[in-house]
Amino acid sequence: MRIFLTGGTGFIGSHFIDQAHAAGHEVVALRRPGSQPRLPLAKEPHWVDGELDGDHTAALQGCEVLVHLASHTPNPPYDTLERCLYWNVVASVKLAEQARAAGISRFLVAGSCFEYGRAAERYDAIPVDAPLEPVISYPVSKAAASVAFLALGRQAGVRLQLSRIFQVYGEGEQATRLWPSLRRAALAGEDFPMSAGEQWRDFIAVQDVAAHFVQSLTCEHIAPGEPIVRHVASGRPQRLIDFAQHWWRHWGATGRLIPGAVPYRPGEVMRLVPQVD
Template sequence: MTGGRVLVTGATGLIGRHLAAPLAARGYEVVALSRKGGGLTGDLLADPEGVAERAGASHLIHLAWHDAPTARMTAAENLDWTVASLRLLRAFARHGGQRAVMVGSCAEYDWRGAGHLTEDAPLTPQSPYGAAKAATGLAAMGLAPALGLSLVWARPFFLYGPGEPPGRLFGDIIKGVSAGRPVDCTDGLQRRDFLHAADVAGALAHLLASDATGAVNIGSGQAIEVRAMIGELARQMGREDLIRLGARPRPKDDPAVIEAGITRLAATGFRPHYDLKTGISAVLTAEKAHA
């Protein structure tokens, strides 16, 4: 299922900025919506109907969400985005939409369990953000057949990439190390499933062109210690001496392992482009280019 006109919301975000190339490679005409200007104009919270009507798209990748870096997990605005996302989906179907990929989060799952999370793991989110994403996904998947839509609810795990805003791991480390300042980190023993933002975007484009439906995790399938990511980043920057592991305490309820079960994603034929070393190298190359 390739080709057509695809509306991309959140097109200039950490993932969205990487979507144009893989979508174009599959023959899609991209209509980008972003609050930062360019492309399609419109207020998704206030007027999702108008956005869908003006886009006139047969396909949708919906990434836009409340993105305040310090309060994203707890902000009441998460509820606004649940409402706006479902209104957009209904309007998209009303104006000729056929196929949608909407983006949820691994924060929908119960992180207090075994740590390896498949799509049928319990949805017991521990944050307002996770709860809002879970509610949106359940409603979207439940309503898609009645709306005449083929729909994937994608759940990315932990991602990294160039241009991270303050409050994210890579962005804070790169900024601190570049300034020659010591960077306080936790012990980094917690294990997380990381994927480069460009690979997450590639997975979304791949899923859009596939015949997959329902919930699909997006991750590497192999969690690694956070300290390994931090160490490789600092090594490639030549300043391992500035990383202070253990200088910051980990939250008392910080899960030991969060890892994606990726059987459904792998079954579609998707394979990520980057491994740990090449992904970090790509981030640093992009950061230098935009310095």
């Protein structure tokens, strides 16, 4: 299968390229000029240099599925709401329309668990049809993108899956996030100050997230014009402190974890746990 991929130089995208190639697929990957993959790739895709909002009509020809992993400022500090809405909604939908005009009828779109926002804490396990109540720029833009893509799927009669990704971690992750920060401190023999860690999350390895998208490529489970939403999660929720302690032991850390040394973020969602199929 010939795939048109966005976000190919990103954290999840780098793993997706390797797994897609290993499965025998061909990957055409859009990247910003000068950007490089987070990880060394076993095989390079056909790179297309350009911005998300450019004209990619020629590169889309012959592709069978659009895998949209690109996302604008997915990690704090988030960009302004205006810029998040432009790149995550306007530019993304523009590309999807180009893909549809090029004959692509299968769409796999990455969403975010943070789209649920305040609604998350009303559920022991969040259903895929829970209301979206984000309050910060990036999650707001991803929620708006979800609404737009689901509408496009219905209106255009294409096969479209929106996959909301939960707490992904692993090789290639941004250095300031929890798992890489823990590893750096553990291997350096340093103490690690952190929040009290009572947040409930569903942590999923990045390899499993990439595998989810590779396994969904045929879209055979989706009826045309009837888009679906899926959760990409492990199904094993745990407290953040338990996750940290597991990896601290795994790396044989000699320093100390110091829970409670860092305050929770303003508006911290304390329970973000999905229903999984």
